[in-house]
Amino acid sequence: MxxxxxxxxxxxxxxxxxxxxxxxxxxxxxxxxxxxxxxxxxxxxxxxxxxxxxxxxxxxxxxxxxMLVEDGTLDLDAPVSGLLPELADPRVLRTPTSELDDTEPAQRPITARHVLTSTSGHGFATVETPVVPLLVERLGQASMELDKVPAPDEWMRRLADIPLIHQPGDGWTYNASYDLLGVLLARAAGxxxxxxxxxxxxxxxxxxxxxxxxxxxxxxxxxxxxxxxxxxxxxxxxxxxxxxxxxxxxxxxxxxxxxxxxxxxxxxxxxxxxxxxxxxxxxxxxxxxxxxxxxxxxxxxxxxxxxxxxxxxxxxxxxxxxxxxxxxxxxxxxxxxxxxxxxxxxxxxxxxxxxxxxxxxxxxxxxxxxxx
The missing domain is CATH 3.40.710.10 (DD-peptidase/beta-lactamase superfamily)
Structure with a gap:
């Protein structure tokens, strides 16, 4: 053995x-x-x-x-709103545990680098926040029933209605950024x-x-x-x-x-x-x-x-x-x-x-x- x-x-x-x-x-x-x-x-x-x-x-x-960065298809520091207009004007919870209607405008645009480093504000947090149940219910996060997740355009529409847990770049949250990244890469590459x-x-x-x-x-x-x-x-x-x-x-x-x-x-x-x-x-x-x-x-x-x-x-x-x-x-x-x-x-x-x-x-x- x-x-x-x-x-x-x-x-x-x-x-x-x-x-x-x-x-x-x-x-x-x-x-x-x-x-x-x-x-x-x-x-x-x-x-x-x-x-x-x-x-x-x-x-x-x-x-x-x-690969897309190397061939010039994607700029890590450009706002993602150029390819994801749904995220042109995101709202952010005033604190990670605030109620869903207690939000403020994003202080800076979400960039591809924010998404890649899981600092975009989308995802699971280690504190109790009302955002997480929405990610599960509306976007199918944390589920292996991926055949029930909506197509990318509808997924983005639903995501845009969910506030960020923290200001872009100011925190670290898990998972949803990488589904968002998938949509970003697909739109960039056509x-x-x-x-x-x-x-x-x-x-x-x-x-x-x-x-x-x-x-x-x-x-x-x-x-x-x-x-x-x-x-x-x-x-x-x-x-x-x-x-x-x-x-x-x-x-x-x-x-x-x-x-x-x-x-x-x-x-x-x-x-x-x-x-x-x-x-x-x-x-x-x-x-x-x-x-x-x-x-x-x-x-x-x-x-x-x-x-x-x-x-x-x-x-x-x-x-x-x-x-x-x-x-x-x-x-x-x-x-x-x-x-x-x-x-x-x-x-x-x-x-x-x-x-x-x-x-x-x-x-x-x-x-x-x-x-x-």
């Missing part, structure tokens, strides 16, 4: 998770472990099993954003986000099993999704069986460990043929301040935020490595690169986390990847 399997096997079949597939790669040395079942079908988990990636989509979105991502990122990297839905011919490799209580949440012929009206850049990706390995290796190679090293450095560099990290609370857990993912800035836990970049998904997924070790580390499960807190299997995997 390999060291990776020994670390992960106790978490499978013990009532914690039905199955997982994990990968740790350092250079050409690649270790993959697949344990348990894909779901209610009883099919065994395999290296090529397809899993709902959820928020590990965010670093992919950041990469596509930087094509659907799914088409844009396939053309600019997934295709060139050979990420053949990644996208926003699972076609019938691949459905036998698609996993069941379970809730945190292990009740069935979604089956392979459910929410991801058809292309969605709204391709969620915040969390709508499906993927495999080998596809995420290809993405991680591109980052470790300084962008390869897709990005300049400078763009990769911007993605993997902490862009927060102590005040923003405090606002990020349990989402950031005291660490930094780059473009699309977290950046370890200190060793607070056994799994932290300064410079580690990546993110976790609410469906029990994790994908990180550790530049100092030249490693790519991917764990895919199919059990929703249920909260922003990490789980025992994630922590065991991260610690192994950081210390093996």
């Amino acid at each position: 390999s060291g990776l399997e020994a670390v992960l096997r106790p978490h499978v079949g013990s009532g914690a998770i039905p199955g997982l597939v994990a990968l740790v790669a350092t250079g050409d040395d690649v270790e993959v472990v697949a344990l348990g079942s894909q779901g209610t079908s009883g099919a065994p988990m395999q290296r090529g099993s397809i899993v709902r990636g959820a928020s590990i989509a965010k670093p992919l979105m950041a990469a596509v954003t930087m 094509k659907d986000l799914a088409e844009l991502m396939a053309e600019r990122l997934l295709g060139p990297l050979g990420m053949v099993d990644s996208g926003f839905f699972v076609p019938m011919e691949k459905r036998d490799r698609f996993t069941t999704l379970y809730g945190s209580d292990l009740s069935v949440s979604d089956e392979p012929d459910g929410s991801f069986a058809e292309p969605p009206a709204f391709a969620s850049g915040a969390g709508g990706i499906v993927t495999t460990v080998d596809d995420m390995l290809a993405f991680g290796r591109m980052l470790l190679a300084g962008g390869g043929d897709l990005l300049t090293p400078g763009s990769v450095r911007q993605m993997t560099t902490d862009h927060t301040t102590p005040e923003l990290r405090e606002m990020g609370g349990f989402f950031l857990d005291g660490q930094g935020w780059g473009y699309g993912g977290g950046v370890d800035t200190s060793v607070r836990e056994p799994w932290n490595v300064v410079g580690r970049y990546g993110w976790v998904g609410g469906t029990g997924t994790s994908a990180y690169v550790i530049p100092s070790r030249g490693s790519v580390n991917v764990l895919l499960t199919q059990v929703e986390l249920g909260s922003p807190e990490s789980t025992a299997v994630l922590e065991a995997f991260w610690t192994h990847a950081a210390t093996a």
Whole structure:
């Protein structure tokens, strides 16, 4: 039994998770472990099993954003209202906990950089705010039923009616900015986000099993999704069986460990043929301040935020490595690169986390990847 399997096997079949597939790669040395079942079908988990990636989509979105910046299609510091007129005159809660009618005008325009750094004012907060229920009810945030999310133009119309939690640039909030980013990129490029991502990122990297839905011919490799209580949440012929009206850049990706390995290796190679090293450095560099990290609370857990993912800035836990970049998904997924070790580390499960807190299997995997 390999060291990776020994670390992960106790978490499978013990009532914690039905199955997982994990990968740790350092250079050409690649270790993959697949344990348990894909779901209610009883099919065994395999290296090529397809899993709902959820928020590990965010670093992919950041990469596509930087491609558009490099080719001059998008200006990070231009107001987004040029492409998103719905956000030309946003209202902002007077304080994050104010009532919905207690607002003031935005003091500055929302820029693409605000969206990329999750400082636009859209998203989940770590304080009680009346905005969050609206994000869930009207925009489908924090739901894996992405087939029920309205198409981008209607989504933007609804978003425009929801006040910002904080002034653009003055706070850090989670998730909704990356769905907003998807609409921004699509309008900038003049094509659907799914088409844009396939053309600019997934295709060139050979990420053949990644996208926003699972076609019938691949459905036998698609996993069941379970809730945190292990009740069935979604089956392979459910929410991801058809292309969605709204391709969620915040969390709508499906993927495999080998596809995420290809993405991680591109980052470790300084962008390869897709990005300049400078763009990769911007993605993997902490862009927060102590005040923003405090606002990020349990989402950031005291660490930094780059473009699309977290950046370890200190060793607070056994799994932290300064410079580690990546993110976790609410469906029990994790994908990180550790530049100092030249490693790519991917764990895919199919059990929703249920909260922003990490789980025992994630922590065991991260610690192994950081210390093996």
